[in-house]
Amino acid sequence: MWEYTDKVREHFFNPRNVGEIPDPDGVGEVGSLACGDALKLTFKLDEKGRIKDAKFKTFGCASAIASSSALTEIIKGMPLEEAAKVTNKDIADYLGGLPEQKMHCSVMGREALEAAIENYKGGSKKKHVLEGKVVCNCFGVTEKEIERVIHENNLDTVEQVTNYCKAGGGCGGCKGEIEKIIERIKGERAKQKTVPAPVKGQKLTNIQKIQLIQQTINEQIRPALRADGGNIDLIDVDGNKVIVALRGMCAQCALANITMKDLVEAKIREFVSPEIYVEEAKDLADEQGK
Amino acid sequence: MKTIYFDNNATTKVADEVLEEIKPYFCDLYGNPSSMHTFGGQIGIKIREAREKTAALLGCDPGEIIFTGCGTESDNTAIKGTLAAHPDKRKVITTRVEHPAVLSVCRDLENQGYTVVELSVDKKGRLDLSELKSHLDDNTAIVTIMFANNETGVVFPVEKIAEIVKSKGVIFHTDAVQAVGKIPINLSKSNIDLLSLSGHKLHAPKGVGILYVRKGTRLAPFMLGGHQEGGRRAGTENVPGIIGLGRACELAMRNFDQENKKVKSLRDKLEKGILAKCPDCMVNGDTESRLPNTSNISFEFIEGESILLMLDRFGICASSGSACTSGSLEPSHVLRAMGVPFTAAHGSIRFSLSRYNTEEEVDFTVEKIPPIIARLRELSPFIKK
Numbered sequence: 001m002w003e004y005t006d007k008v009r010e011h012f013f014n015p016r017n018v019g020e021i022p023d024p025d026g027v028g029e030v031g032s033l034a035c036g037d038a039l040k041l042t043f044k045l046d047e048k049g050r051i052k053d054a055k056f057k058t059f060g061c062a063s064a065i066a067s068s069s070a071l072t073e074i075i076k077g078m079p080l081e082e083a084a085k086v087t088n089k090d091i092a093d094y095l096g097g098l099p100e101q102k103m104h105c106s107v108m109g110r111e112a113l114e115a116a117i118e119n120y121k122g123g124s125k126k127k128h129v130l131e132g133k134v135v136c137n138c139f140g141v142t143e144k145e146i147e148r149v150i151h152e153n154n155l156d157t158v159e160q161v162t163n164y165c166k167a168g169g170g171c172g173g174c175k176g177e178i179e180k181i182i183e184r185i186k187g188e189r190a191k192q193k194t195v196p197a198p199v200k201g202q203k204l205t206n207i208q209k210i211q212l213i214q215q216t217i218n219e220q221i222r223p224a225l226r227a228d229g230g231n232i233d234l235i236d237v238d239g240n241k242v243i244v245a246l247r248g249m250c251a252q253c254a255l256a257n258i259t260m261k262d263l264v265e266a267k268i269r270e271f272v273s274p275e276i277y278v279e280e281a282k283d284l285a286d287e288q289g290k
Numbered sequence: 291m292k293t294i295y296f297d298n299n300a301t302t303k304v305a306d307e308v309l310e311e312i313k314p315y316f317c318d319l320y321g322n323p324s325s326m327h328t329f330g331g332q333i334g335i336k337i338r339e340a341r342e343k344t345a346a347l348l349g350c351d352p353g354e355i356i357f358t359g360c361g362t363e364s365d366n367t368a369i370k371g372t373l374a375a376h377p378d379k380r381k382v383i384t385t386r387v388e389h390p391a392v393l394s395v396c397r398d399l400e401n402q403g404y405t406v407v408e409l410s411v412d413k414k415g416r417l418d419l420s421e422l423k424s425h426l427d428d429n430t431a432i433v434t435i436m437f438a439n440n441e442t443g444v445v446f447p448v449e450k451i452a453e454i455v456k457s458k459g460v461i462f463h464t465d466a467v468q469a470v471g472k473i474p475i476n477l478s479k480s481n482i483d484l485l486s487l488s489g490h491k492l493h494a495p496k497g498v499g500i501l502y503v504r505k506g507t508r509l510a511p512f513m514l515g516g517h518q519e520g521g522r523r524a525g526t527e528n529v530p531g532i533i534g535l536g537r538a539c540e541l542a543m544r545n546f547d548q549e550n551k552k553v554k555s556l557r558d559k560l561e562k563g564i565l566a567k568c569p570d571c572m573v574n575g576d577t578e579s580r581l582p583n584t585s586n587i588s589f590e591f592i593e594g595e596s597i598l599l600m601l602d603r604f605g606i607c608a609s610s611g612s613a614c615t616s617g618s619l620e621p622s623h624v625l626r627a628m629g630v631p632f633t634a635a636h637g638s639i640r641f642s643l644s645r646y647n648t649e650e651e652v653d654f655t656v657e658k659i660p661p662i663i664a665r666l667r668e669l670s671p672f673i674k675k
Contacts, residue, residue: 036593061612062595
């Protein structure tokens with residue numbers, strides 16, 4: 001049993017703006033019978049470029065129908081530029097929230113709106129086409145679409161991505177790829193985020209120093225490397241010599257030396273002590289590789 | 291609002307007679323059947339009686355009955371217990387339309403290195419027995435094929451299958467959770483080695499099941515601990531559940547033919563009524579060989595969860611094979627195995643009746659469904675006016 005809000009139930013039992021506008025200015029059709037839900041949105045503009053009327057037809061579950069109804073209510077009266085900014089979250093919020101597993105219904109609403117606006121701007125009756133690389137073949141979800149739901153809804157697990165756009169919900173073969181996209185975006189986020197710097201102590205015990213180095217690696221260095229598919233491990237600290245191993249993409253990277261000096265060493269010097277110098281544990285990495 | 295319960299393949303109402311029977315075993319007769327004192331020992335006698343009653347319904351010896359915690363446990367025990375008792379054999383044969391209690395176990399075994407064969411079904415949900423024959427070999431430890439399908443009600447020719455499997459000297463298990471009480475079973479005259487059933491599907495409480503183990507069948511225990519159930523299933527007995535199941539089996543035996551005839555005629559009336567009043571719908575599964583209580587109908591161009599929610603407003607309980615209700619994003623594995631088109635699979639509704647349903651309930655439902663279907667089709671972009 002799905003736990004729907006009263007608003008979802010109300011919009012399902014009494015959907016607003018059902019139907020198709022004859023001779024519309026924009027038409028958006030997304031989803032398919034095979035996918036289990038589909039939405040056809042039509043709208044008409046007034047002379048000032050506002051959405052005068054919007055109607056929908058939806059095949060799908062209660063939350064798909066309620067999301068479509070909500071979408072038409074949200075965009076009616078909006079200038080087109082403003083409507084273009086409506087997100088799936090706006091639709092879900094309008095309904096007082098949707099169950100996690102049903103968030104893809106709100107995403108379908110936003111997609112249909114986008115397709116309809118695209119159709120209007122294209123001037124022709126051209127259909128919404130998938131852009132970019134398709135990651136999930138079962139449900140035809142592109143990398144771009146996955147990135148977008150992750151960004152807009154601040155997602156961080158594959159399961160959430162599946163709930164929001166269905167990707168990964170069929171054979172599951174693309175889950176690894178989705179995981180990579182999430183990791184990449186997390187890394188990008190971490191790069192942008194200003195992390196409060198670890199305290200650079202005056203007199204550090206050896207253990208405190210190691211902890212501070214480890215913290216610096218975790219907060220300042222690793223996220224940046226992760227964004228490029230790499231990673232780093234702290235191997236040893238011997239006086240002022242810090243030994244680290246680069247992993248993943250970084251390990252084979254031609255620019256590894258630059259990474260070492262400009263990123264790893266620079267950050268550790270900045271946050272721990274200017275006397276520190278960093279070395280890469282080449283032999284160890286090789287041994288582990290064997 | 292009155293509840294109209296057409297979801298008896300999910301679970302059933304505990305029969306009033308069953309409830310009456312088990313009431314004393316909570317606060318008054320709460321002894322442990324394994325105890326030496328009379329207070330506990332008298333419960334042991336009650337359990338023996340329940341075992342005899344269940345054996346009577348199945349046509350087997352009481353010593354061949356093991357009480358378990360549920361149908362799923364029975365299925366797990368049957369499959370894993372057989373494999374453990376035959377470590378040299380590494381192959382399992384099943385079907386694509388099994389209940390997850392069997393299918394998930396088999397797929398897990400596949401990950402552990404076993405060879406698992408999933409037999410296919412045709413568009414009516416029927417097996418091809420020659421396919422089964424072609425896969426049976428010396429490496430096969432067990433064949434597990436359900437008696438009747440929980441979603442479509444299709445009944446497999448289990449006796450014939452058991453005969454084929456037996457002729458190759460392989461163990462045969464059947465998940466009969468949906469079949470017991472609905473179609474006659476006489477294990478004394480069959481080649482079935484292992485059979486699972488679940489109490490709550492035949493008006494006993496939840497939390498009790500049975501695994502029938504033919505005498506002489508080698509089976510490693512699944513639950514280890516005390517000596518309950520002859521050491522084959524450890525754990526203190528679910529006394530009220532077992533006594534209730536015994537009573538429920540007794541009730542199922544009484545008026546067996548008459549009650550199933552009544553259920554079948556109600557089911558047929560419901561099905562015919564819906565098909566006559568709603569265009570673009572069809573029955574899923576082999577109507578020639580089907581449980582008397584189940585009807586699985588696909589309504590094209592609309593989605594099952596929406597239908598269920600609209601029915602729910604009238605107190606009508608059913609279930610659906612649509613993606614939105616399956617807990618995944620894909621429609622029922624049973625309907626997909628049958629090759630039911632997506633257009634129909636998403637809009638499939640299962641009605642499953644019991645002896646407690648009435649003609650009024652059927653009439654009421656037949657009256658309510660057509661406007662619901664018409665309303666949802668008005669919303670559907672796949673209907674062109």
